Amino acid sequence: MKVLNSEEMSLADIKTIQELGIPSLVLMENASLAVARVIKQKFPEGSKVLVLVGKGNNGGDGLACARHLKLWGYRVDVFLVFGEVKGDALLQLNLLQALGVEPLKELPPLENYHLVVDAIFGTGFQPPVKPPAEAIIKTLERTKVPILSVDIPSGLSADSGKLYTPSVKANITVTFQFPKICHLLHPASKQCGELYVAHIGIPEVFVEDVRREVILRVEPPKREPDIHKGKAGHVLLVGGSVGKTGAIIMSAKAATRAGAGLVSVGVPQNLNPIFEVALTEEMSIPLPGEDFLSYRAWETILKEQDRFSVLGIGMGMGRTEEGQRLVLKLLEVWEKPILLDADALNNLADSKRLEVLRERGSPTILTPHVGEFERLSGLPKEDIIHNLMDRALEFAVNNQCYVVLKSSRTAIGTPDGSCFLSTRGTPAMAKGGVGDVLSGILSALVGRGFEVEYALKLGVFIHGLAGEIAEREKHTESVRALDLVEYLPNAYRSLEAGDYGLPFNYLY
Ligand SMILES: NC(=O)C1=CN([C@@H]2O[C@H](COP(=O)(O)OP(=O)(O)OC[C@H]3O[C@@H](n4cnc5c(N)ncnc54)[C@H](O)[C@@H]3O)[C@@H](O)[C@H]2O)[C@@H](O)CC1
Numbered sequence: 001m002k003v004l005n006s007e008e009m010s011l012a013d014i015k016t017i018q019e020l021g022i023p024s025l026v027l028m029e030n031a032s033l034a035v036a037r038v039i040k041q042k043f044p045e046g047s048k049v050l051v052l053v054g055k056g057n058n059g060g061d062g063l064a065c066a067r068h069l070k071l072w073g074y075r076v077d078v079f080l081v082f083g084e085v086k087g088d089a090l091l092q093l094n095l096l097q098a099l100g101v102e103p104l105k106e107l108p109p110l111e112n113y114h115l116v117v118d119a120i121f122g123t124g125f126q127p128p129v130k131p132p133a134e135a136i137i138k139t140l141e142r143t144k145v146p147i148l149s150v151d152i153p154s155g156l157s158a159d160s161g162k163l164y165t166p167s168v169k170a171n172i173t174v175t176f177q178f179p180k181i182c183h184l185l186h187p188a189s190k191q192c193g194e195l196y197v198a199h200i201g202i203p204e205v206f207v208e209d210v211r212r213e214v215i216l217r218v219e220p221p222k223r224e225p226d227i228h229k230g231k232a233g234h235v236l237l238v239g240g241s242v243g244k245t246g247a248i249i250m251s252a253k254a255a256t257r258a259g260a261g262l263v264s265v266g267v268p269q270n271l272n273p274i275f276e277v278a279l280t281e282e283m284s285i286p287l288p289g290e291d292f293l294s295y296r297a298w299e300t301i302l303k304e305q306d307r308f309s310v311l312g313i314g315m316g317m318g319r320t321e322e323g324q325r326l327v328l329k330l331l332e333v334w335e336k337p338i339l340l341d342a343d344a345l346n347n348l349a350d351s352k353r354l355e356v357l358r359e360r361g362s363p364t365i366l367t368p369h370v371g372e373f374e375r376l377s378g379l380p381k382e383d384i385i386h387n388l389m390d391r392a393l394e395f396a397v398n399n400q401c402y403v404v405l406k407s408s409r410t411a412i413g414t415p416d417g418s419c420f421l422s423t424r425g426t427p428a429m430a431k432g433g434v435g436d437v438l439s440g441i442l443s444a445l446v447g448r449g450f451e452v453e454y455a456l457k458l459g460v461f462i463h464g465l466a467g468e469i470a471e472r473e474k475h476t477e478s479v480r481a482l483d484l485v486e487y488l489p490n491a492y493r494s495l496e497a498g499d500y501g502l503p504f505n506y507l508y
């Protein structure tokens with residue numbers, strides 16, 4: 001499903017009104033009915049509801065919702081935050097007054113109500129909050145009374161994952177037609193509570209130019225009946241250094257569990273005995289280098305190229321000058337898909353030679369976390385976190401590569417300018433090694449020969465699912481990276497059963 005910013009939503013509204021000919025009041029009626037129905041599901045008839053009304057269309061939604069609730073037997077009060085409303089909202093106020101509901105003269109104690117409906121600001125809001133809304137939103141921040149936000153918790157910007165203060169912390173948010181950026185990206189999305197996305201009649205064609213998408217479901221992979229290990233991809237993972245041998249071991253195990261036919265690791269030769277012991281299904285290739293890979297490793301790797309379908313490099317590799325040259329050389333000579341993770345990304349960033357990415361003829365996949373992306377892109381950390389999708393997309397287009405940008409959510413940017421967000425996963429996955437597991441999974445799926453975009457979506461999704469399952473089976477605090485490998489089979493089963501639920505409730 002598409003993920004919109006405020007400008008895109010307003011354009012979709014305008015097209016629906018002008019090109020399709022649905023009057024804006026009809027959209028408002030659909031929107032407000034959806035909100036009222038969510039309230040009806042959760043709060044019994046007769047409950048006392050206070051609707052806080054801004055001066056724009058978000059306030060109009062609130063007033064129309066108050067009308068539905070009044071007709072259904074709720075005890076409804078409304079308070080106009082700016083003392084006035086305009087446009088469609090004014091008409092809604094008149095309808096409500098005709099039913100005998102007059103706006104309150106001053107803000108009553110919130111504790112008198114079972115529910116507060118926040119219809120102060122929606123997609124038309126530009127931060128920051130100013131008086132008189134500021135004092136009211138601060139009051140809302142303190143209350144224990146449940147709050148339902150119409151479209152967006154007031155104070156947030158639809159366009160960003162930034163947590164603006166003050167802003168409403170809602171228990172429930174009902175948004176319209178498409179989720180907006182603030183509903184899905186942390187930390188802003190923590191303000192939304194339980195999220196509903198309600199159909200209001202805006203056709204999908206009016207957002208076809210939007211390139212942001214949230215991944216809701218992924219088609220499970222098929223393993224052909226006549227497949228053999230040589231056809232299921234041979235993954236070469238290169239990395240490892242003294243003190244950091246575990247990373248590539250976790251990657252290799254994950255690659256096997258994800259479905260790779262064969263997995264080999266290329267490691268500094270003096271460390272090879274460790275891998276001989278640690279790995280059973282996977283093979284190892286001793287490469288030039290003592291404790292760290294040396295630049296000359298590229299010759300051995302290239303000689304073996306024909307045997308492999310993908311190269312994944314960087315896990316536990318270390319940040320060295322030889323490592324920089326090795327990464328650059330492999331980007332130049334390796335003619336098959338290549339995935340760069342961890343220190344391969346740091347080495348690339350340190351080399352300041354990002355232009356090599358554009359010169360490659362086959363797919364390049366970068367899997368940075370926010371810190372690594374900061375070094376690669378030169379962008380401030382906050383900017384990356386708040387604009388995760390757009391930054392992944394821009395970097396992917398500018399450097400003609402795939403980017404899997406890992407934060408508490410994961411955004412996949414593609415060189416042709418699409419972006420896919422995965423909301424799967426859990427805070428339990430904030431542990432060392434979890435990224436190494438992902439790079440193993442992605443290498444395996446790309447190595448299987450799946451279309452890269454599909455391989456990345458699938459890999460990120462099952463990685464998150466495996467984390468969710470591990471959290472249920474172990475404990476939020478106790479999940480470790482190898483548990484994800486352990487639960488990958490369950491993640492595949494869940495993918496096939498389709499029993500994993502969506503990041504929001506869809507009302508239509
Ligand atoms: N036809 C439509 O356009 C539809 C709009 N809908 C609703 O309309 C909302 C968007 O409505 P609007 O574009 O009227 O805008 P909003 O109602 O979100 O609020 C913007 C109002 O606040 C003012 N404002 C903006 N930033 C401010 C600030 N920092 N301090 C004080 N005032 C500020 C603006 O001038 C405007 O009057 C959506 O969120 C949604 O709830 C829905 O009814 C569905 C249909």
Ligand SMILES: [K+]
Nearest residue numbers: 118121150152
């Ligand atoms: K709102």
